[in-house]
Amino acid sequence: xxxxxxxxxxxxxxxxxxxxxxxxxxxxxxxxxxxxxxxxxxxxxxxxxxxxxxxxxxxxxxxxxxxxxxxxxxxxxxxxxxxxxxxxxxxxxxxxxxxxxxxxxxxxxxxxxxxxxxxxxxxxxxxxxxxxxxxxxxxxxxxxxxxxxxxxxxxxxxxxxxxxxxxxxxxxxxxxxxxxxxxxxxxxxxxxxxxxxxxxxxxxxxxxxxxxxxxxxxxxxxxxxxxxxxxxxxxxxxxxxxxxxxxxxxxxxxxxxxxxxxxxxxxxxxxxxxxxxxxxxxxxxxxxxxxxxxxxxxxxxxxxxxxxxxxxxxxxxxxxxxxxxxxxxxxxxxxxxxxxxxxxxxxxxxxxxxxxxxxxxxxxxxxxxxxxxxxxxxxxxxxxxxxxxxxxxxxxxxxxxxxxxxxxxxxxxxxxxxxxxxxxxxxxxxxxxxxxxxxxxxxxxxxxxxxxxxxxxxxxxxxxxxxxxxxxxxxxxxxxxxxxxxxxxxxxxxxxxxxxxxxxxxxxxxxxxxxxxxxxxxxxxxxxxxxxxxxxxxxxxxxxxxxxxxxxxxxxxxxxxxxxxxxxxxxxxxxxxxxxxxxxxxxxxxxxxxxxxxxxxxxxxxxxxxxxxxxxxxxxxxxxxxxxxxxxxxxxxxxxxxxxxxxxxxxxxxxxxxxxxxxxxxxxxxxxxxxxxxxxxxxxxxxxxxxxxxxxxxxxxxxxxxxxxxxxxxxxxxxxxxxxxxxxxxxxxxxxxxxxxxxxxxxxxxxxxxxxxxxxxxxxxxxxxx
Amino acid sequence: xxxxxxxxxxxxxxxxxxxxxxxxxxxxxxxxxxxxxxxxxxxxxxxxxxxxxxxxxxxxxxxxxxxxxxxxxxxxxxx
Numbered sequence: 065x066x067x068x069x070x071x072x073x074x075x076x077x078x079x080x081x082x083x084x085x086x087x088x089x090x091x092x093x094x095x096x097x098x099x100x101x102x103x104x105x106x107x108x109x110x111x112x113x114x115x116x117x118x119x120x121x122x123x124x125x126x127x128x129x130x131x132x133x134x135x136x137x138x139x140x141x142x143x144x145x146x147x148x149x150x151x152x153x154x155x156x157x158x159x160x161x162x163x164x165x166x167x168x169x170x171x172x173x174x175x176x177x178x179x180x181x182x183x184x185x186x187x188x189x190x191x192x193x194x195x196x197x198x199x200x201x202x203x204x205x206x207x208x209x210x211x212x213x214x215x216x217x218x219x220x221x222x223x224x225x226x227x228x229x230x231x232x233x234x235x236x237x238x239x240x241x242x243x244x245x246x247x248x249x250x251x252x253x254x255x256x257x258x259x260x261x262x263x264x265x266x267x268x269x270x271x272x273x274x275x276x277x278x279x280x281x282x283x284x285x286x287x288x289x290x291x292x293x294x295x296x297x298x299x300x301x302x303x304x305x306x307x308x309x310x311x312x313x314x315x316x317x318x319x320x321x322x323x324x325x326x327x328x329x330x331x332x333x334x335x336x337x338x339x340x341x342x343x344x345x346x347x348x349x350x351x352x353x354x355x356x357x358x359x360x361x362x363x364x365x366x367x368x369x370x371x372x373x374x375x376x377x378x379x380x381x382x383x384x385x386x387x388x389x390x391x392x393x394x395x396x397x398x399x400x401x402x403x404x405x406x407x408x409x410x411x412x413x414x415x416x417x418x419x420x421x422x423x424x425x426x427x428x429x430x431x432x433x434x435x436x437x438x439x440x441x442x443x444x445x446x447x448x449x450x451x452x453x454x455x456x457x458x459x460x461x462x463x464x465x466x467x468x469x470x471x472x473x474x475x476x477x478x479x480x481x482x483x484x485x486x487x488x489x490x491x492x493x494x495x496x497x498x499x500x501x502x503x504x505x506x507x508x509x510x511x512x513x514x515x516x517x518x519x520x521x522x523x524x525x526x527x528x529x530x531x532x533x534x535x536x537x538x539x540x541x542x543x544x545x546x547x548x549x550x551x552x553x554x555x556x557x558x559x560x561x562x563x564x565x566x567x568x569x570x571x572x573x574x575x576x577x578x579x580x581x582x583x584x585x586x587x588x589x590x591x592x593x594x595x596x597x598x599x600x601x602x603x604x605x606x607x608x609x610x611x612x613x614x615x616x617x618x619x620x621x622x623x624x625x626x627x628x629x630x631x632x633x634x635x636x637x638x639x640x641x642x643x644x645x646x647x648x649x650x651x652x653x654x655x656x657x658x659x660x661x662x663x664x665x666x667x668x669x670x671x672x673x674x675x676x677x678x679x680x681x682x683x684x685x686x687x688x689x690x691x692x693x694x695x696x697x698x699x700x701x702x703x704x705x706x707x708x709x710x711x712x713x714x715x716x717x718x719x720x721x722x723x724x725x726x727x728x729x730x731x732x733x734x735x736x737x738x739x740x741x742x743x744x745x746x747x748x749x750x751x752x753x754x755x756x757x758x759x760x761x762x763x764x765x766x767x768x769x770x771x772x773x774x775x776x777x778x779x780x781x782x783x784x785x786x787x788x789x790x791x792x793x794x795x796x797x798x799x800x801x802x803x804x805x806x807x808x809x810x811x812x813x814x815x816x817x818x819x820x821x822x823x824x825x826x827x828x829x830x831x832x833x834x
Numbered sequence: 835x836x837x838x839x840x841x842x843x844x845x846x847x848x849x850x851x852x853x854x855x856x857x858x859x860x861x862x863x864x865x866x867x868x869x870x871x872x873x874x875x876x877x878x879x880x881x882x883x884x885x886x887x888x889x890x891x892x893x894x895x896x897x898x899x900x901x902x903x904x905x906x907x908x909x910x911x912x913x
Contacts, residue, residue: 129863133856165891168865281854316854320862348875351892357879449894453880456896462883564857565883566864566899569892 070118072152073231074143076176077160078169079126079486080442080570082188085579086160086218087123090228093582097590099804101150104488105139114228122151125486128168130175131276131316132284136488141285144179145270155235158227160186163193163200163215164571166335167327173209174244174323179272182234183211186227191217192573197339205334210240219576244326249311250318253304254278260300265293278304279319347442347571354446364450367443368469371434375427375473376504382426390419398627403620408611409604417603420728421596424476424794428591429584431470431477435484436583438466440575444484445567452565458547459554461485461565464494471501475795476595479802480587487563489554495802496812497550499795500542502787505730508748509786510538512734516759517779534780541787545819595797602793603728609699610725610736619693622686629679633672683744691742699725700740713785713821714778714828716767723785728793730786734758741765777831781824789820837872837895837903838884845873846905853902865889866903 075090077083087095091110098107110121124140132138142148144157159176161169166187177183187193187200206213212230216223254274261268268274269289276285278301290297305315353359394411401407438444444466452462460468463485471478478498485491514531522530694700695718703721710720718740726733734748738758747758765773790796796809803809840846848870851861865888866872875885875892883896 128860131859131863133859165889168889168891171863171865280859282856316859317851317862317868320859320865321867324865324867347892351885352876355876355878355885361879445894449878449883449885452896453878453882561855561857564860564899565894565896566857566860567894568864569885569894571892 069116070120071155071231071235072120072122074122074124074154074157074181075160076124076140076144076157076172077126077186077188078128078162078172078568080568081126081160081162081169082218083123083126083160084583085576086158086186086188086216086227087121088579088582089216089218089221089224091121093585095586097586097594100139100148102804103136103139104491104802104804105136106483107150115232117232119231122154127172129172131280131319133280133282134284134488138284138288141273141276144176144181145272146181154181156182156184156231158184158186158231160188163187163190164196164198166200166331167324170327170331171320171323174327177209177211177239178243178275180239182237182239184227184230184234185209185211185213186223187213187215188218189573190215190223191220192571196342196345197337199336199338201334201336205330208242208330208334210242219579244322246322247311247313247318249308249313250278253308257300257304261293264296277301279316281305281316345571350572351446351569354443355449360450364447367438367447368466371431371466372469372473374430374434375470375477379426379430379473383423386419386423386426390415403616403623405611405616408616409607412611413604413607416607417600420603420794421592421599424474424591425588427474428477428480429588431473431481432584432587433580435466435481436580437575439484440573440579442570442572445569448567449569459550460493461487461490461563463487464490467494468498468501471498471503474503474505475499475501475792476591476798479795479798480591483802489558489560489563492803492808493550493553493558495799496553496808496815497546499790499792499799499812499816500546500549500788502539502542503792505792506538506786508731508734510535510783512755512758512762513779513783515755516762517774517776534783538783538787541784541823545788545823549815549819590801591798595794595801598797598800599728599794602797606699606725606728609702610694610697612698614693614696616693619686619689622682622689626679626682626686629675629682633675633679684742687739687742687744690744691740694721694736694739712829713781713824714775714832715782716773718765719773719778719782723782723789723791726791730789730791733786733791737762775832777828777834780831781828784827785820785824787820788816788823790816835905835907836901837886837905838897838900840874840905842874842876845871845908847871847908849904849906851903857899858902861895861899861902864893871908872903872905 075083075087087108087110091112094111096109096111098109099105100107105125108123110123112119112121122143124143125136127137127140130141130144132141139148143151144154146153157176157179159173161173173183173185185205187202193200200215202213202215212234214223214227214230216227218224254271257278258268258271258274261274269277269285273285273289276283277289280286286298286301308315308318354363394415397407397410397415401410435444438447447466448462450462451465455462455464464482466484467478467481469478470481475498478501479495482491482494482498485494514534518531518534520529520531524530524533695703700717700721703717703724706720706724707717710717710723715723719737721740722733722736725736731748735745738747739745741761743758743761747754747761762774763772767773790813796813799809799812800806835846837846837848848866848868850868851858851866870888872886872888875887877884881897883894884900886893886895886900
């Protein structure tokens with residue numbers, strides 16, 4: 065047989081066996097991440113060359129067994145059976161097991177080897193097992209099981225070469241028929257079932273699926289086959305199970321019993337101990353402290369606070385740096401290009417769009433740095449253990465805590481963190497309520513509205529400042545609303561039995577920096593490549609809606625005049641009375657209007673103050689023009705169109721436009737409000753003077769009939785709307801990516817916008833009647 | 835007696851896992867099989883979930899999950 069040039073190898077194993085570490089050790093950084101079609105399971109591929117053969121490594125999700133109980137779990141079985149079209153035929157399987165805990169780990173192996181594909185058994189974390197005094201006679205194990213057994217310590221790169229060699233050796237060989245023997249009664253039922261299906265449908269599924277169908281009561285193989293063939297299958301299965309129960313082979317207990325019994329026999333004499341069994345291990349002693357009523361809670365709060373502050377505040381300098389680079393890039397483009405549509409597209413569309421993606425990277429990287437450390441050292445499952453009781457009260461599990469907490473800083477990394485939840489129902493629920501947590505992007509909106517409309521120096525109960533109280537209320541409202549939302553979703557959308565919590569608490573170990581960093585890199589890469597493009601497109605689309613279809617030549621002319629005045633002022637500052645007059649670019653016919661007159665009437669040498677005044681006048685003029693252009697753009701027109709819709713919230717069309725424009729990100733509402741109230745978008749930048757100017761303009765804004773537009777109920781209505789709405793393209797796109805479906809971002813957008821609208825409506829209607 | 839009722843430091847023997855649903859299958863797959871020894875290590879600060887030692891590893895179960903596992907004391911008869 066000639067050696068093939070390409071091989072597909074699957075990696076499977078229990079959670080906490082160092083599977084990702086082994087994956088990285090085998091394939092290095094050459095990975096590709098996608099989703100398996102039609103489900104939320106991540107398809108992680110690694111590529112490497114060995115002995116001139118190109119090997120594609122498929123990493124399957126960590127699992128304790130191959131008894132599929134959901135569509136997501138069925139993927140692993142389909143891949144192994146070679147039925148997953150996008151993976152194709154499998155040449156070999158690496159079954160990875162924790163060398164220190166063989167008995168439970170090999171349960172999965174006994175199922176995997178029945179698929180019939182050549183298997184290499186990899187005993188990982190060998191060094192840790194040795195340190196704990198566990199000795200495995202791997203020669204004997206290999207002989208008994210009839211498969212190659214390789215020992216590795218993947219986090220130290222030990223045994224990887226041997227593993228690669230073993231893969232080459234097994235490809236093309238047939239697997240020895242050493243397997244747990246099921247009782248004759250069971251085999252008889254399988255034969256009967258097979259014959260019945262052959263007679264009835266003219267086809268029989270692979271033996272492995274047939275067995276799964278009989279063994280997994282209510283499992284995915286049963287559902288899938290009954291659906292594909294006919295519901296008649298179900299009573300036949302039930303009768304078969306009943307006959308088995310009568311003969312003392314109760315399904316499903318029979319399977320675990322047979323496999324574990326067989327494993328114990330195989331491992332007798334193979335696994336021994338060099339030191340007596342420790343009843344209390346070092347890991348147990350650490351656990352005593354970390355899950356203790358007092359010390360455990362203190363440690364947990366400290367760790368969570370550290371994570372939260374890191375992504376809330378620690379990421380800020382990096383985000384500022386990204387925005388500074390973005391500003392610098394925009395400035396550079398503006399300095400080399402004349403004003404025009406293309407320049408606006410590059411500056412506001414492209415640079416703004418790239419910025420809106422990259423700005424999330426620091427938070428994602430930091431959160432996943434912590435998550436990877438916690439997962440690798442074993443604390444992640446303890447965190448779930450500690451929080452479970454609290455989280456079950458709102459219909460979630462302990463594993464939802466970290467994603468939801470992170471969402472208070474930013475829902476994007478929060479939604480991404482939900483992948484630590486293996487159970488699909490829990491994960492979906494967590495993803496859908498994560499955007500309700502008050503993220504840091506809402507803060508600028510709250511600050512502006514509270515600063516401008518909630519009276520200062522007013523205290524509730526004489527000590528609590530009203531402004532602070534309102535801010536606190538805004539922060540809590542999302543989390544409070546999330547409780548009934550979670551309850552309703554659990555009751556009507558993700559119904560069914562409560563997912564089991566049953567979870568291994570792995571031994572503590574030192575996290576490996578290489579693994580932690582590669583996991584952070586993976587997540588950032590996945591975000592930028594797969595969600596980033598969508599976020600970028602949204603930003604460009606919203607730019608276009610705000611730019612077209614109006615003629616921007618007047619605005620552009622003003623912009624170039626301002627640029628010239630600014631240049632002259634800088635020059636004039638350094639070399640007084642140079643007397644150069646800004647020139648209009650050739651071919652640019654001067655237009656009428658105050659700007660033009662201001663330009664004409666300015667003398668050749670004026671004092672600095674006078675020039676400054678001229679410049680200010682020009683700027684004001686430009687702000688007016690920009691505001692008008694926005695009002696007449698597609699975006700502005702749609703704002704006018706929906707005015708009847710937002711009137712009951714106390715808003716006029718200008719607020720409506722600003723809210724629509726904030727679809728890419730909530731904080732954009734400030735820049736849009738600035739533009740549309742003719743203050744220029746820069747007014748949204750930080751600074752006390754800007755804040756004051758912004759606040760006073762909003763305070764003096766009126767309805768056409770002269771009534772003040774912004775009142776306290778209107779301000780609160782805007783804040784409540786922003787607390788509950790889904791105006792964040794990045795969150796919606798990351799939900800699209802994590803759930804692998806457009807359905808869930810649409811559901812999120814609709815339910816959150818609905819909630820936000822109703823809440824803002826009630827707040828305004830009640831508030832304006834008080 | 836069920837697994838949620840045992841006290842810390844008293845190993846017990848598993849007699850049965852009741853039911854044939856996802857939870858029962860998962861418990862059995864994790865090695866909770868008739869005849870196996872299991873011991874309570876501790877509980878989370880709020881009293882639930884519980885931490886057990888079985889087959890040489892640590893397993894966390896909610897009390898209402900542990901209720902599905904029927905056990906007996908190793909030394910004596912069930913009280």
